[in-house]
Amino acid sequence: MADIFLSYRRADRSIAVDELARIFERAGYSVWYAPKADVSDELASLMDEVRAARCVVGLWSRTAGQSPYVLEEFEAAHAARKLLAVETDEAKLPAQFLDRIAGRLTNVSAMTHGPELPQLLRGIVKIIGLPPRYKDVEDLIANTLDNDFGFYKIGNITIPARPILGIPKQPFAPRDVAITFDDVNHWDRETYPKILNKQFQHLFDTALSDHHLKAGGLTDNSLARLDSWDQAPEGQEDERGLVTFNFSKTSYFRIWATNSAIDVPFADENGRETTIRNSFCYQPYGDLSKSVLANNPGVEVVIISDTPQQTPQRQVLIRRRSEKAAGYKGWYQVSASGHLSLAHGDEEGRPSPFVTAIHEAKQEVADSLELDPDDYKMVGLLLKAQDLHPSFHGYIVTDRAADELKVEFCRDDWEGLKSAIAFDPDTVFTHIAENKWYPLSAMAMIAALQAFYPPSEVREAALRVKVKRAQDFYLVHNAGTDPN
Numbered sequence: 001m002a003d004i005f006l007s008y009r010r011a012d013r014s015i016a017v018d019e020l021a022r023i024f025e026r027a028g029y030s031v032w033y034a035p036k037a038d039v040s041d042e043l044a045s046l047m048d049e050v051r052a053a054r055c056v057v058g059l060w061s062r063t064a065g066q067s068p069y070v071l072e073e074f075e076a077a078h079a080a081r082k083l084l085a086v087e088t089d090e091a092k093l094p095a096q097f098l099d100r101i102a103g104r105l106t107n108v109s110a111m112t113h114g115p116e117l118p119q120l121l122r123g124i125v126k127i128i129g130l131p132p133r134y135k136d137v138e139d140l141i142a143n144t145l146d147n148d149f150g151f152y153k154i155g156n157i158t159i160p161a162r163p164i165l166g167i168p169k170q171p172f173a174p175r176d177v178a179i180t181f182d183d184v185n186h187w188d189r190e191t192y193p194k195i196l197n198k199q200f201q202h203l204f205d206t207a208l209s210d211h212h213l214k215a216g217g218l219t220d221n222s223l224a225r226l227d228s229w230d231q232a233p234e235g236q237e238d239e240r241g242l243v244t245f246n247f248s249k250t251s252y253f254r255i256w257a258t259n260s261a262i263d264v265p266f267a268d269e270n271g272r273e274t275t276i277r278n279s280f281c282y283q284p285y286g287d288l289s290k291s292v293l294a295n296n297p298g299v300e301v302v303i304i305s306d307t308p309q310q311t312p313q314r315q316v317l318i319r320r321r322s323e324k325a326a327g328y329k330g331w332y333q334v335s336a337s338g339h340l341s342l343a344h345g346d347e348e349g350r351p352s353p354f355v356t357a358i359h360e361a362k363q364e365v366a367d368s369l370e371l372d373p374d375d376y377k378m379v380g381l382l383l384k385a386q387d388l389h390p391s392f393h394g395y396i397v398t399d400r401a402a403d404e405l406k407v408e409f410c411r412d413d414w415e416g417l418k419s420a421i422a423f424d425p426d427t428v429f430t431h432i433a434e435n436k437w438y439p440l441s442a443m444a445m446i447a448a449l450q451a452f453y454p455p456s457e458v459r460e461a462a463l464r465v466k467v468k469r470a471q472d473f474y475l476v477h478n479a480g481t482d483p484n
Contacts, residue, residue, distance in 0.1 A: 003128055005053035006033035007073040009064040017059070020105075024057075027121065027144040028131030050076050055127045057084050057102075057120070062091040084123045086116075117145065118471050142469070151385065151470045152443060155462020157432060160385040160470040161443045164286035165229070165243070171377035171394060171451060172243065174346075174354045181350040182248040186225050186294075193280065193292055195269055196258070203261035203276075204253055211260070211327065218252065223296040224340045224351035225250035226390055228289035229381065247351050249342065254294040259387040262293070277388075285388055296339055298391035299356045300444035301376065303335035303365055304423050304452075305402040314452075315402040316423040316445070317365055318431075319416035321438075332431070333416070333441035336364035340392070346373070353378060353392040361396055365418065366408035371396065379447045382440055386474065393444035395451065425449055425461030433465035439473040 004024050008017055021031045032049050046069070050056060056077035064070045074097055077083035084102040085093050093101055102123045103116035118141045125137045134140040142158070152159045187197055196203070208215055224247045232241030262277045280292045288295055303317045317335035321328050338360040346352040354373035361376075362369050378394035398405075402420035421427050428449055432442045449458050 001052040001054075002032035002049065003029040003054050004031045004124065005050050005056045005073075005077075006031060006059070007050070007056055007070060007077070008033070008059040009061060009067045009070050010034060020057070020059075023117070023144060024124070027124075027140055028133060029124070029128065047072065047076065051080070053077075053082070055082050055084065055124055057086065057124070058097075059086050059088050059105075060091060060093050060097075061088045064088075065091055065094070082127055084120060084127070086120065118469070138467075138469075145470065154446060155429070155459055156465055156467045157429065157442075157446075157462050158468065158470045159439050159443050159446075160473050161382045161439050162286065162385065163380050163443075163447075164383050164390070165231075165381035170240065171379045173377070174352070174373050176240065176243060177354075177378075178242055178244040179346065179350045179352060180244065180246045181224075182227070182246070185249050185251070186227070187250075187254065195266075196276070196280075196292060199266045200257050202266055203264050204257040206264045207256045207261040210264070220251050220253040221339075222342050223250050223252060223255075223294075224248075224342055226288055226295045226297050226340075228287075245353075250294040250296050252296075252339075255296055255389075258293040259295070259389050262387050281388060285383055288390065291388070293388055295388075295390055297353065297381070298389065298440060299338055299340055299353050299360060300334050300391055300393035300440055301336040301357045301361050302393070302395040302444055302448040303361060303405070304395055304397045304448070305400060305405060305420065306397055306423075307399045307401055310401050310403065312422045312424070314423040315420045316428070316448075317402060317405055317418060317420050319364070319418055321416045325416065328436075328438050331436040331438050333438040334393075334444050335396075335418075336360040337441065338364075353394075357392075357394060357396070363411045364416075365410055366400070366405050367410055368408060369398065369400070369405075371398075377451070379444075379451055382443055384440055385470070386439075389440075391440045391444075393440065393447055395444075395448040423449075423452070425453055425458050426464065429461045429465045433468045437473065442473065 006017060006021060017033060021033060024031045032053065034046060050073050056073065058074050058077065074083060078097055078100060083097065083100040085097045085100050086102055087093055087104040102120045105116055121141055121144065122137050125140065130137060130140060152161055152163060186192060227246045227248050229243065229245050231243045234241055258276060263275050265273050265275055268274050268279065282290060305315045305317065306313060319333050319335065321331050321333060323329050338356060340351055340353060340356050342351055344355045344359045346355055352373065354376045357376035358371045358373055361371060375396050376394050378392055380393055382391045382393060406418045406420060421431055428445055432445065
């Protein structure tokens with residue numbers, strides 16, 4: 001007898017079913033689901049498993065609705081009051097099962113990177129009970145989901161991102177960083193999987209469709225790709241070792257066809273269904289040298305206004321994304337951000353997070369800001385769990401008043417509404433906990449706090465706010481996500 005029976009139409013069998021079973025097993029439950037073969041004489045044994053299971057998680061879809069076998073499984077589980085029904089596409093659950101609906105999981109990424117799976121796990125605990133190793137259902141959710149990637153946690157805030165360069169006590173300046181650049185498209189290298197070039201159009205088109213976008217409004221700009229990074233050991237005087245970033249080229253469309261399509265099913269060379277995440281992404285994810293993704297880094301820029309002419313003296317500029325934005329509409333993010341571009345290179349023409357940060361600050365906050373690359377204090381490199389997208393983050397301090405910057409001309413003011421809040425641990429953590437924040441921006445804000453305030457003060461402030469879990473940083477149903 002299994003704890004959980006997975007009911008689904010065998011025509012829908014995919015890695016999504018396998019992934020869901022893996023998640024339940026990691027939580028501590030035994031799982032039974034039908035083999036691939038569609039053999040009619042198995043129906044009796046299937047119904048025995050349905051009756052014996054303590055809980056039935058039913059995956060409803062267009063094709064499931066056409067199967068009398070799936071319908072019988074749903075009806076039996078519903079009658080026993082142990083059904084948890086999940087919609088997996090646009091097909092609506094029949095009215096007789098609506099009292100047992102447990103959410104909507106449209107793809108693998110939505111399962112592990114969205115708010116619906118915790119809801120489903122809570123439903124399972126309510127029916128079956130809690131495995132003995134957990135103190136409560138939230139402990140089960142945290143250990144089942146959050147620990148799989150290594151999310152960043154501070155106090156009551158868990159962010160679905162992983163620092164891969166760390167959060168240094170002393171920010172990096174351009175002199176602390178060496179940059180190499182290989183002027184070649186990463187997908188043209190001999191080591192690049194041929195199947196991903198073959199499946200490019202399918203991956204690209206599906207990712208756009210999943211995010212409700214059309215290719216006609218997009219431009220395939222050439223962008224920088226972070227191939228790998230390394231840090232030299234400390235010197236004889238305990239000085240920090242030089243960090244080296246190795247770049248090549250990618251493109252905007254390749255972001256959509258790899259990072260944004262990381263969970264899009266496709267057929268491999270042998271005709272088996274897989275995804276980029278399943279076949280080509282291996283832990284530790286921070287080793288970018290093994291990655292096949294576009295890995296065009298974002299650059300998150302926290303702009304801090306520090307002047308005695310305002311109260312409070314230290315404030316931080318934030319933006320709320322407009323309804324015109326490609327994704328995360330209405331969500332908050334840092335003062336400025338953008339893709340690491342090949343158009344904004346250093347003196348030798350190489351891509352530089354410092355140069356891009358200054359460009360984005362002027363473009364998205366105030367065109368009149370007088371800044372140079374040394375003004376951007378880089379405090380880390382992150383990896384976002386949802387699509388393994390890397391991002392540099394750091395801060396700029398200016399003596400310009402926040403009220404002045406909020407109304408200053410900037411080229412991209414259509415992208416979001418500028419505002420300012422006090423730059424102190426309590427105010428920043430409260431804003432992150434109580435509002436929708438883009439995860440990499442939230443992480444950038446916290447890293448900037450740690451550069452200005454004692455660690456204990458930052459940690460204590462994070463414990464005073466309400467709990468915000470990793471899943472709270474994801475868009476519902478994984479829809480409308482911007483690949484930046």
